[in-house]
Amino acid sequence: MTQTLTSTQSSSAGAEPQKTPWWEFFTFSVDHKVIGIQYLVTSFVFYLVGGALASIVRVELATPDSDLVDPAFYNSLFTMHGTVMIFLWIVPAVTGGFGNYLVPLMIGARDMAFPKLNAIAFWLTIPAGLLLMGSFFVGPASTGWTAYPPLSILTDEHVGQAIWILSILLVGTSSILAAVNFIVTIWSMRMKGMDLFSMPLFCWAMMATSVLALLATPVLAGAMVLLGFDLLIGTNFFNPTGGGDPVVYQHLFWFYSHPAVYVMILPVFGIISEVIPPHSRKPIFGYKAIAYSSMMICALGLFVWAHHMFTSGTPDWLRVFFMVATLLVAVPTGIKVFSWVATLWGGKLRLDSPLLFAMGFISTFLIGGLSGVMLGSAPIDIHVHDTYFVVAHFHYVLFGGSVFGIYAGLYHWFPKMTGRMLNEFWGKIHFVLTFIGMHLTFGPMHILGLQGMPRRVAQYDPQFAPINVICTVGALILAFSTVPFVINAVYSWFKGEQAPDNPWNALTLEWTTSSPPIPHNWVGDPVLATGPYDYGEEYKEDRQEAIA
């Protein structure tokens, strides 16, 4: 972790920073920072769309009867909600958004290894999103984001399902292209003097994420192509009436879609490892353990998929193997949680919005992790599989985890990305509303599932009505909680207080250039003056010397 000090040079000084013109954000730009922001803004728009769909779902579920929307359309609502949130919000935001913006800056590179490929990857997500939204005019897919055959083959919404498959293929391709780009960039474009173990942990996380995405996404693409053939030209890969096997689809689907969970959470682990040290003024605790645990999650993550199929047509030995592999994932994940908590311990916590969201992340993700261990146990899972317990679990992971982490990252890097500070007061309001809304919405769902409410239903046993009302109220609070953030972000982007180059006194390289950074990131060559996490009184004098 010790770093050789090269020379001392303030990189942004001496030159007039060139600004990226606003219209460049609407073009086929090859600048990784422009692409990163394109990803973030686009995916956030889809987050609002997905949130609106979820709100309709929750309002429908406020009463036990199916009375707000047509039950078939209800199925479309949660199908599109899941698809949009996964493929158009979290995956593009954490990999395309934060990954593109931060990786080159953090490793002292001028851009990604393949800038044009990078732009292509982004521009593939736009038609995918538009197609998916367009399918609302022809009857959108209604068979869940999992699209299990034979239901997805026999569906009434043939066109909608076909569009859904096409969209997944487009975002999948985008994801594969991005993964190649990240692996090459991190492996071969680190600046002189930066070895793998002096990279910021976010880069480790992106490496693990990209390896997973590269290995798993092609399998999903294969499944989608075969499903498309079954749907459109009547082949029988997954259709039992023609001798096909629907369970094979489940294997192919989950071979990608469980790793996809790690694609959505590993970069967020990286964000948390970047946010906690500067805001608690302590070095990250156990750098190597956190770095290795990302790779361990990546390796284990490829061998746990069938835990989504414990109640499916799977033989016993398979259930036992996948149970053990799944439970083992708790170990590297636990290492991360304990290391973050140990980083906070004894620090000087600046409880501003980035750290609040990061600590909120730990506290809620923890619940999702623990319920994950419960679900990993095959006999436990058999009762609660396909119930609201699972819905609660993955929302604690993907909302309490990924979305809280994304917010922590947005509050932390907004000054770098825009050159403006976000309003701290409204940031805190946003945090409190999100935190309360999140627990009200998803906490009681654990009870619903254990007591007997299945997921993906428009109508349910009236005994579950009171708890569902609580969830719906929570969801409305959650929907409302985005209002202060959106207003704060839009207002601050134009009128916010000017941000200094390094508002948090952070040590990673992105803070050594101007806010926002100029095209090609640094005027001269970036300088590696300290390790990424050399916080602490003991280092302070060295640092001041280095800067002077």
Place this chain on the structure above:
Amino acid sequence: MKVNNKLISLVVIIGLIVAASIWYGRNNGLLPVAAGDEAILYDGLFNTILAIAAGFFLIVEGVLIYSIIKFRKRKGDETDGPAIHENLTLEIAWTAIPTVIVMWVAIYSFDVYTAMQGTQDLSGMAHGGMNHTVAHHEHGGMPMSKATLASSNNDGVRMAGVMPSEDADVVAINVSAMQFAWIFNYTDEIATAELHVPVGKKVRLNMNAVDVLHAFWVPQLRIKQDVIPGRETYLEFTPRVVGEYPVVCAELCGSYHGGMRTTMVIDTPEDYSKWLKEQQEVASNDPEAIVASRPISQMSEQEYLAGKVAQMGMTSKK
């Protein structure tokens, strides 16, 4: 002195956390009544894992809250914290302890899993699972002979190859799942929309789907199994508490998936035989009594929907 005080308070806190976790594990009240023998096993495992989870929850959340209070930056303090990068002992501890715990959970889960199936024998796994059944169409509503049982497919909670020794002890019921109804085929041509089982006897459900995937779930039994078109899956359980329980379809099967519910009645042996007799009479008087027992392809859309509406009307009263 100071070290001793710290040590004592640490021991006291850990003791309190352990006590609170164990108490919560035993008194969580999160699960519905346990109506089958398997559910008792399930609840023991669930409560244990929940207690462990509660312990970790209290430790981590406790440290977070303590940190917010104790380590928040004071006004005017611009100093950094101590430059602690690692602590090998601590890191080994929080790697090793969770590893041991999850391995123990895995072993305990495995034990419960095999016990819930009523067998310790995994010899069947070599030929478990993957062979498709074509035979199931042939024995539709017919009583299953020992031979057909043995040759039937092996997916399911109960392992293949380990067949119940005496057929007389096992109540075998053929279950047919379709959009959006359950049909239960008993011996002697009885087909019903409601599942009746006798208390205390092992029940075996041989399940098949007509159209798309469904899943048979009774929350009070804590067991669930996907019902798959083109292959037979099965479930075994032993009812232990007389009463009425919901049968729920747990796998998304179309628009009215939420309405695909019926009732399972656990009868006393006397009530069960009485009910069987009644059903036999109904069946002999009116073979068309159950609308949905006809293949869907022979029905008009109105008939089909009428069946569904009746089904849902019936369940919403419960």
